[in-house]
Amino acid sequence: xxxxxxxxxxxxxxxxxxxxxxxxxxxxxxxxxxxxxxxxxxxxxxxxxxxxxxxxxxxxxxxxxxxxxxxxxxxxxxxxxxxxxxxxxxxxxxxxxxxxxxxxxxxxxxxxxxxxxxxxxxxxxxxxxxxxxxxxxxxxxxxxxxxxxxxxxxxxxxxxxxxxxxxxxxxxxxxxxxxxxxxxxxxxxxxxxxxxxxxxxxxxxxxxxxxxxxxxxxxxxxxxxxxxxxxxxxxxxxxxxxxxxxxxxxxxxxxxxxxxxxxxxxxxxxxxxxxxxxxxxxxxxxxxxxxxxxxxxxxxxxxxxxxxxxxxxxxxxxxxxxxxxxxxxxxxxxxxxxxxxxxxxxxxxxxxxxxxxxxxxxxxxxxxxxxxxxxxxxxxxxxx
Numbered sequence: 001x002x003x004x005x006x007x008x009x010x011x012x013x014x015x016x017x018x019x020x021x022x023x024x025x026x027x028x029x030x031x032x033x034x035x036x037x038x039x040x041x042x043x044x045x046x047x048x049x050x051x052x053x054x055x056x057x058x059x060x061x062x063x064x065x066x067x068x069x070x071x072x073x074x075x076x077x078x079x080x081x082x083x084x085x086x087x088x089x090x091x092x093x094x095x096x097x098x099x100x101x102x103x104x105x106x107x108x109x110x111x112x113x114x115x116x117x118x119x120x121x122x123x124x125x126x127x128x129x130x131x132x133x134x135x136x137x138x139x140x141x142x143x144x145x146x147x148x149x150x151x152x153x154x155x156x157x158x159x160x161x162x163x164x165x166x167x168x169x170x171x172x173x174x175x176x177x178x179x180x181x182x183x184x185x186x187x188x189x190x191x192x193x194x195x196x197x198x199x200x201x202x203x204x205x206x207x208x209x210x211x212x213x214x215x216x217x218x219x220x221x222x223x224x225x226x227x228x229x230x231x232x233x234x235x236x237x238x239x240x241x242x243x244x245x246x247x248x249x250x251x252x253x254x255x256x257x258x259x260x261x262x263x264x265x266x267x268x269x270x271x272x273x274x275x276x277x278x279x280x281x282x283x284x285x286x287x288x289x290x291x292x293x294x295x296x297x298x299x300x301x302x303x304x305x306x307x308x309x310x311x312x313x314x315x316x317x318x319x320x321x322x323x324x325x326x327x328x329x330x331x332x333x334x335x336x337x338x339x340x341x342x343x344x345x346x347x348x349x350x351x352x353x354x355x356x357x358x359x360x361x362x363x364x365x366x367x368x369x370x371x372x373x374x375x376x377x378x379x380x381x382x383x384x
Contacts, residue, residue: 014171079104221291247320300360
């Protein structure tokens with residue numbers, strides 16, 4: 001069995017690639033970073049180090065890497081004979097993955113089992129986004145190619161912090177992980193991935209993860225940066241700051257309970273698990289790494305505005321989520337391009353215009369005035 005994985009970075013090697021290896025797949029990494037590709041091809045094994053309670057070391061073998069920018073034809077050939085294709089590249093990069101998959105499907109033997117495609121991204125229904133890119137690119141040829149692939153959405157969760165210097169292609173991760181995958185697209189032949197679990201309805205799992213893990217992680221980063229704290233674990237050791245993060249997650253849990261009928265007690269236990277993961281002092285994670293790209297994280301369907309908008313529409317509380325958005329507006333990192341753009345836009349636009357352009361909210365939306373108020377407060381702070 002063979003799996004082609006796009007994105008040979010830390011998540012690709014330390015999470016998705018690791019589980020595919022444990023499922024018995026021969027691994028082919030595809031990436032555009034030449035030094036990383038060369039480093040992977042220079043070794044015959046790498047180790048995934050789990051740090052924290054219950055952690056273990058796992059050695060990964062049976063892999064190689066291809067530079068898809070320099071040798072796209074090789075990637076296409078690998079896809080043509082693969083069983084599985086996965087990605088961990090970021091939702092905005094999926095459009096650059098699509099041409100390789102279209103080429104691979106065109107070369108694929110029509111009598112072979114369908115290629116099983118899963119985008120493992122921090123986005124809702126990312127595999128659907130990838131399929132749409134593939135379908136658009138294939139054009140009239142799509143009807144002939146459609147039967148050669150199946151597409152399943154996934155929800156993935158594992159904290160992979162910035163890596164220590166000199167570690168080579170080894171990866172340090174937390175012990176906890178979750179990979180939930182839609183079952184129906186595969187029929188009776190799901191991929192063999194130990195540790196993954198297959199579910200009939202993925203949406204509650206995706207939103208529980210995004211609105212708890214992603215929202216909580218980013219809220220911790222922005223409140224921490226605002227308080228002048230460098231580390232994620234250190235930020236949550238501040239009781240007042242931790243209480244602000246917990247309040248935001250209580251609001252997202254209320255939405256999940258109302259929308260999906262999830263059990264309040266189970267959600268409380270899940271929140272506690274997530275926060276305990278963030279408090280793992282063995283993970284050298286910083287507020288600057290977690291908080292990067294604030295404009296994306298403040299967009300309409302992301303971890304703050306997405307759940308807050310739905311909660312506001314239902315008349316649920318959103319004050320703690322809005323406070324986290326206010327902290328995000330204060331995120332000022334000169335080494336992060338989006339942070340620089342964020343601060344520039346705050347200086348150049350009025351509060352209503354900024355709120356509309358960044359969050360995608362309509363002025364008539366019940367959340368709009370609350371967000372506009374924190375935008376105006378940040379602008380007053382910058383002007384003062």
